[in-house]
Amino acid sequence: MKKNNHLYQEFLLKHGLKSTKQRRLIFEKFIMTQGHVSADGFCNVVKKADPSIGQATVYRMLKLLTESHIARKLEMGDGIGMYELNLGRDHHDHLICEKCFKCVEFKDDALEELQIRLAGDHGFTLTGHKMFLYGLCAQCR
Amino acid sequence: MKKNNHLYQEFLLKHGLKSTKQRRLIFEKFIMTQGHVSADGFCNVVKKADPSIGQATVYRMLKLLTESHIARKLEMGDGIGMYELNLGRDHHDHLICEKCFKCVEFKDDALEELQIRLAGDHGFTLTGHKMFLYGLCAQCR
């Protein structure tokens, strides 16, 4: 927990924020997140730990966490914002089954290199990317 | 225009739809679309040609056009659905400048192959993909 506390302090400092019990709780819960959560789903997680926390606070924190690159916001298909932990993780992409909606994360060095090259070919300096591959998984095929 | 008429008939047939003046107009306007349009922006284009057409009809058509792969729906970052013409075009991806929001379309065969391989590595049959590269363009850097 010491390590998370360090990250939390750094996060507050970067944004010039005060520490509050709400922010601490939301931060800790988000750090423990596995896979993808919707803002609404994450609200429930937070409210289970402390029902007095309002959803606006959760939305405001998710925005801050995303700006700090602690969270990453994804929009896969429908218009619902999904969040995932993006803390000290390698950049990864998503492979989504169109039938069962299973989502596999993967990472590929050749892909990363290719993306940098493609951006460079058009005079861009790459800062990030989002890629979703859609298909049918082994079970659904 | 004969060619578009053919596409229009095919589109109606595939969905079992009737031809109406609204559908014909919206179809023609969409075929002429350059780059990306929001649903709302496209509504304005349609309404300029015929103000009596309601936005619900435009939204309903955009959904149908997307299902026919005549349109492609993109969601880049904010929660706004953007549409682009996807008719007989090669699959392409997008490179977006984070500063000026300029959007460059590109296509790369090595990328397409790599995506198929990556999907296959995880037991998936690839049916489609969306990729957004974010970076800084030559002018903004």
Next chain:
DNA sequence: TTCTGTGCAAATGATTTGCAGCCAG
């Protein structure tokens, strides 16, 4: 005629915001 298509306005669902009170520094 018959049933699909349409415009309107109201409904929805996700997210944001205004505001009065609260609390960390």
Next chain:
DNA sequence: CTGGCTGCAAATCATTTGCACAGAA
């Protein structure tokens, strides 16, 4: 104390839907 933070409810924004009427087959 004081300005930032919070919860609440109301406000937005994009999109969808219910419904009565219009119009294609």
